[in-house]
Amino acid sequence: MLSSFQLWPFIDKFAFFNTMTAKEFERISKALGDPHRLKILQEIKKNKCMACACIREMIDLAQPSVSHHLKQLIDAGLVIPEKEGREMRYSIDDKVFTDYINYLSAFSQ
């Protein structure tokens, strides 16, 4: 059976099945490549919690550092920020993870 790529060989295997560009992929990979940010992501996944107040308790970093890491996760699209009074709430953007996985899956087949 022919795959799409054999039928349309001019289509880039690494950009066809989702809208992610190589630049976006790179930014997400960078965001994932830090132990503090991975911890933050896992905490946000466990329970959508307010940021610095809650996250600082689990990570040994100053407030501006936590803020800096959160910004990178947000800029990569992995985390969605939401203002709630004078606090912030952060949540995981499942779709961006799915797109990232789709991009990756071109390598493991």
Next chain:
Amino acid sequence: MLSSFQLWPFIDKFAFFNTMTAKEFERISKALGDPHRLKILQEIKKNKCMACACIREMIDLAQPSVSHHLKQLIDAGLVIPEKEGREMRYSIDDKVFTDYINYLSAFSQ
């Protein structure tokens, strides 16, 4: 329906389904977070080619730089090096990509 995590809540969701540690995940993410290394991976995926000779033609970098990037991909486990005469052949380790995707999938569900 109960998930495994509800049945065994003491098991870490991010380390159960594969053997990858957070440190390994971090190293792979870092390796993926560079445009040159992504290009190299895509080229290796397309056709298992000899390294510097073939890869240098597609990337505007000096030979030691290509070697340096390849080393990071190898250290991350994404690429398998193989000596063939005086050349090297590099190939993708599908399994490591699959493990990485498994680790990631805990975030997108």
Next chain:
DNA sequence: AAAACATATCGAAATATTTCAATGTATTAA
């Protein structure tokens, strides 16, 4: 054995990232 070739390693300069004290901004409480 000497020359040529393919790639790795070293070391240093250029560049990028991480970190935090100080300060700014917006929101709620007094």
Next chain:
DNA sequence: TTAATACATTGAAATATTTCGATATGTTTT
């Protein structure tokens, strides 16, 4: 309206990564 709270931004030092010329190592060719 002044205090306090929650978080973002700035700017600078510490640290890590990228890059490449020079050189080393191992393999094939002559």
